[in-house]
Amino acid sequence: MTDNQPHYGETGGSPFPITTALAFPDVQIQRSLGMVFGVVVRSMGMAKGITAGFKALAGGEVKQYTRLVEDSRRHAMDRMIENAQLLGAQGIVSMRFDSSEVGQSLTEIVAYGTAVTFSSQSWAMSDRGHRHTGIARLARGKFLRAPSRRN
Numbered sequence: 001m002t003d004n005q006p007h008y009g010e011t012g013g014s015p016f017p018i019t020t021a022l023a024f025p026d027v028q029i030q031r032s033l034g035m036v037f038g039v040v041v042r043s044m045g046m047a048k049g050i051t052a053g054f055k056a057l058a059g060g061e062v063k064q065y066t067r068l069v070e071d072s073r074r075h076a077m078d079r080m081i082e083n084a085q086l087l088g089a090q091g092i093v094s095m096r097f098d099s100s101e102v103g104q105s106l107t108e109i110v111a112y113g114t115a116v117t118f119s120s121q122s123w124a125m126s127d128r129g130h131r132h133t134g135i136a137r138l139a140r141g142k143f144l145r146a147p148s149r150r151n
Helices: 046-056 063-086 120-125
Strands: 029-043 090-102 104-119 138-139 143-146
Touching: 029 063, 046 104, 063 090
Parallel strands: none
Antiparallel strands: 029 104, 090 104, 138 143
16 A cells, blocks of 8 residues: 555545444454454654654644654554455454554554454345445544445
């Protein structure tokens, strides 16, 4: 997945069902395929890092870091989805993020969850079998819903 392609939750991005809950309310899980994850390690870069450092000294939101973390989370989710699809998953439950520092000025973002398949009967009868409504996510300080997509 490149930076130019749409990411999960964006128009044209993956409509793959993901939830932070243990199950989807309208679909029965048939089988758990195990844990899947997506990892991204990013660096701000020297010039942007210096500018962000001055902003941090002044106080307030450091928008350069905010954008970096938002983009990194989207990339980590995209990689997690790709790994789940390689296993034949139809969705991901118990999705979480984790982050840590790796060396100086490097940040690791991990998206992880449990890849699952759905029972064909509950998938066909559910609204998700025909369209994906997405999950609530935090983007630019506001809770949004991923865009719906009709098949």
